[in-house]
Amino acid sequence: MARATVQEVAKTAGVSVGTVSRVLNGSPAVSESSKEKVTTAIRQLNYRPLASARDLRRDRTMRILALAKNLNSPVISEVFRGVGDAAALSGYVSLIAPTSGDLEREQQLVDMLRNSSVDGLILFSPTMSDDDVETLAEQFSVVQVCEIADSEAAFGVSIDDRQAAFDITRHLIETGYQRLAMIGNRAARSGRLREAGFRQAAAEADLSPDQMLFVEGDFDFHAGRRLTRKLLETGPLPDAVFCGSDTVAAGCVREITDAGLRVPDDIAVAGFDDSVQAEMCIPELTTIRQPAYDMGQVAFESLLERMTVAGAHRRGRLFLPHELVVRGSTKA
Amino acid sequence: MARATVQEVAKTAGVSVGTVSRVLNGSPAVSESSKEKVTTAIRQLNYRPLASARDLRRDRTMRILALAKNLNSPVISEVFRGVGDAAALSGYVSLIAPTSGDLEREQQLVDMLRNSSVDGLILFSPTMSDDDVETLAEQFSVVQVCEIADSEAAFGVSIDDRQAAFDITRHLIETGYQRLAMIGNRAARSGRLREAGFRQAAAEADLSPDQMLFVEGDFDFHAGRRLTRKLLETGPLPDAVFCGSDTVAAGCVREITDAGLRVPDDIAVAGFDDSVQAEMCIPELTTIRQPAYDMGQVAFESLLERMTVAGAHRRGRLFLPHELVVRGSTKA
DNA sequence: CTGTTAGCGCTTTCAT
DNA sequence: ATGAAAGCGCTAACAG
Numbered sequence: 048m049a050r051a052t053v054q055e056v057a058k059t060a061g062v063s064v065g066t067v068s069r070v071l072n073g074s075p076a077v078s079e080s081s082k083e084k085v086t087t088a089i090r091q092l093n094y095r096p097l098a099s100a101r102d103l104r105r106d107r108t109m110r111i112l113a114l115a116k117n118l119n120s121p122v123i124s125e126v127f128r129g130v131g132d133a134a135a136l137s138g139y140v141s142l143i144a145p146t147s148g149d150l151e152r153e154q155q156l157v158d159m160l161r162n163s164s165v166d167g168l169i170l171f172s173p174t175m176s177d178d179d180v181e182t183l184a185e186q187f188s189v190v191q192v193c194e195i196a197d198s199e200a201a202f203g204v205s206i207d208d209r210q211a212a213f214d215i216t217r218h219l220i221e222t223g224y225q226r227l228a229m230i231g232n233r234a235a236r237s238g239r240l241r242e243a244g245f246r247q248a249a250a251e252a253d254l255s256p257d258q259m260l261f262v263e264g265d266f267d268f269h270a271g272r273r274l275t276r277k278l279l280e281t282g283p284l285p286d287a288v289f290c291g292s293d294t295v296a297a298g299c300v301r302e303i304t305d306a307g308l309r310v311p312d313d314i315a316v317a318g319f320d321d322s323v324q325a326e327m328c329i330p331e332l333t334t335i336r337q338p339a340y341d342m343g344q345v346a347f348e349s350l351l352e353r354m355t356v357a358g359a360h361r362r363g364r365l366f367l368p369h370e371l372v373v374r375g376s377t378k379a
Numbered sequence: 380m381a382r383a384t385v386q387e388v389a390k391t392a393g394v395s396v397g398t399v400s401r402v403l404n405g406s407p408a409v410s411e412s413s414k415e416k417v418t419t420a421i422r423q424l425n426y427r428p429l430a431s432a433r434d435l436r437r438d439r440t441m442r443i444l445a446l447a448k449n450l451n452s453p454v455i456s457e458v459f460r461g462v463g464d465a466a467a468l469s470g471y472v473s474l475i476a477p478t479s480g481d482l483e484r485e486q487q488l489v490d491m492l493r494n495s496s497v498d499g500l501i502l503f504s505p506t507m508s509d510d511d512v513e514t515l516a517e518q519f520s521v522v523q524v525c526e527i528a529d530s531e532a533a534f535g536v537s538i539d540d541r542q543a544a545f546d547i548t549r550h551l552i553e554t555g556y557q558r559l560a561m562i563g564n565r566a567a568r569s570g571r572l573r574e575a576g577f578r579q580a581a582a583e584a585d586l587s588p589d590q591m592l593f594v595e596g597d598f599d600f601h602a603g604r605r606l607t608r609k610l611l612e613t614g615p616l617p618d619a620v621f622c623g624s625d626t627v628a629a630g631c632v633r634e635i636t637d638a639g640l641r642v643p644d645d646i647a648v649a650g651f652d653d654s655v656q657a658e659m660c661i662p663e664l665t666t667i668r669q670p671a672y673d674m675g676q677v678a679f680e681s682l683l684e685r686m687t688v689a690g691a692h693r694r695g696r697l698f699l700p701h702e703l704v705v706r707g708s709t710k711a
Numbered sequence: 712c713t714g715t716t717a718g719c720g721c722t723t724t725c726a727t
Numbered sequence: 728a729t730g731a732a733a734g735c736g737c738t739a740a741c742a743g
Contacts, residue, residue, distance in 0.1 A: 053737065062714085065739085068738055078712060081713080095490065095494045097495055098434075098495055098496040099431045099736080100737040103721090103737075104736085105719090118459065119457075128479070142444075142474040142476055144473070144474055145456075145460065145475075147463070156472065159430070159472070162427045163382075163429055268658065268659055297659055304661070323599075326600065327656075329633070329661070384719095385721060394729075395729065395731075396721080396731090397722085397724095397732095401723095403721090409728070428721070431721095434721095435735050437735090
């Protein structure tokens with residue numbers, strides 16, 4: 048059975064295509080009897096309006112695209128859950144696509160916005176340049192989330208990473224730790240901001256350079272182990288390590304423990320994100336809670352404004368509050 | 380600047396729309412000079428073919444949709460990475476959408492297949508009934524992955540969950556464990572199969588019912604802790620616990636450790652999936668490796684066949700090999 | 712309230 | 728090799 052069209056539904060129902068279309072779109076200007084006939088015909092023919100034809104006429108799709116490098120991070124999946132729920136409330140479908148950090152793949156996906164496969168785009172840490180993002184955001188509806196451009200190339204929603212890192216470092220210092228280390232990630236914008244916050248807190252506490260170690264690499268468990276090993280081997284030993292993510296912190300705790308040292312008695316460890324990893328560690332991690340789900344919701348709502356309000360500003364940023372969560376991986 | 384159309388490109392290039400279209404689609408029947416003029420005009424006008432118009436004419440989209448309940452599992456994100464890479468190789472874009480276990484949301488997304496927003500669908504544990512999947516698969520290109528219907532409602536790619544659970548349980552028994560417990564999840568099809576494999580291995584080893592405890596619940600860390608606590612409180616104590624996922628096993632190890640018992644000396648623990656969780660545990664988990672990435676690739680290739688080959692069979696299943704990985708959470 | 716019709720932007724015959 | 732024109736399925740403007 049080939050797919051039915053409005054024409055066939057109209058014929059079956061004994062009305063015109065206009066009436067069918069009106070029923071389809073919930074127009075009030077249809078008699079009860081017509082509506083019923085059309086509804087019956089639709090069911091009978093198992094009819095669905097063809098998306099491409101409808102999109103072509105309406106000049107919108109009611110779909111948005113959310114891009115990220117990968118999906119295996121708790122923060123990303125939670126952000127996108129927020130995006131999806133908010134989108135659904137407004138009748139939009141949100142589609143997700145990982146780029147694998149491949150610029151070509153990213154371009155292909157961004158082209159879905161350019162060719163109107165989707166009405167809007169949410170960008171989580173794009174590979175493309177700020178300039179490209181800016182050009183895109185001038186012409187289309189784009190919102191960045193979590194990893195947002197310093198330059199305000201587009202509209203962005205995030206926590207204040209620098210401040211959050213400052214807060215948790217400050218907490219470590221106030222707790223009495225004096226030889227701090229950080230495991231960071233300069234490849235990510237948020238990573239650089241967290242480093243800045245860490246350094247600022249250390250500087251304000253007048254820590255000398257050798258009281259402030261810094262190593263950096265990827266943000267996964269194995270990198271966390273490797274970088275911690277480097278830290279332990281290099282000496283002098285820090286008494287507290289601030290890690291740029293909970294996953295890295297998990298690797299850090301593991302490596303310290305394996306080296307026969309105790310957390311937090313010999314070395315304290317702090318994470319970032321408050322993902323489930325933080326609770327899986329022994330001891331559980333002191334960390335920064337990111338309101339990931341909320342950020343997703345807010346990101347969609349910002350995008351919606353840009354998609355529907357003519358004069359909506361294309362640039363700017365919105366910071367959501369973060370929260371210090373103190374657990375057993377640092378002393379009280 | 381409003382978006383350009385083929386018409387405008389044609390006018391700018393001084394050729395007909397037919398020629399523009401031919402250039403766009405790489406038709407060989409275009410002179411070099413025309414091609415150059417068109418290419419120049421396209422760049423000048425920053426032209427992109429409108430997806431909906433193109434899809435309408437071509438009657439295909441070169442996009443597929445991959446559905447899952449959520450994205451926060453290592454297996455799912457790895458499967459979808461495989462899908463995405465394989466799709467890209469064939470010129471398809473793969474879009475991902477979580478349903479949050481909401482049937483209505485799932486219907487809306489499945490409608491993207493019915494209304495030709497996408498050419499094919501990959502289903503990971505749908506909420507809808509086997510009958511609905513079957514009806515869908517008869518009419519459209521659908522492939523299930525990981526959670527596949529016993530009834531062969533559609534074409535499915537997975538490991539043999541029953542066999543894998545049998546293998547790891549058998550390993551525990553051969554290692555010398557005699558009082559087994561399993562933490563399962565009857566809500567998932569794979570969970571029920573793993574339970575069956577566990578019971579079969581236990582039965583073949585003539586374990587008595589009280590040597591074979593079983594509890595079940597969700598497949599997350601906290602559920603793992605809670606169910607393990609139940610196991611420990613209920614007694615008699617098992618000497619080995621097989622968990623239906625690494626995440627649950629992590630919770631299990633944690634709870635056992637917190638109770639002052641040692642893994643594996645007092646109680647051994649085995650997981651399932653060989654996700655990064657397995658390596659994050661102390662001790663690291665004995666588990667079953669699922670070739671998640673490969674399953675994703677194969678799932679896409681199966682889907683591609685169904686989308687492009689007229690007589691492709693709509694039903695059946697394909698099992699990929701699993702592998703027992705022995706680590707410190709069980710004795711050698 | 713309903714039917715008729717133009718046309719969204721594109722691809723693809725069919726001529727030439 | 729190229730242009731002209733039909734038409735994919737739908738919505739919305741217009742006429743009645």
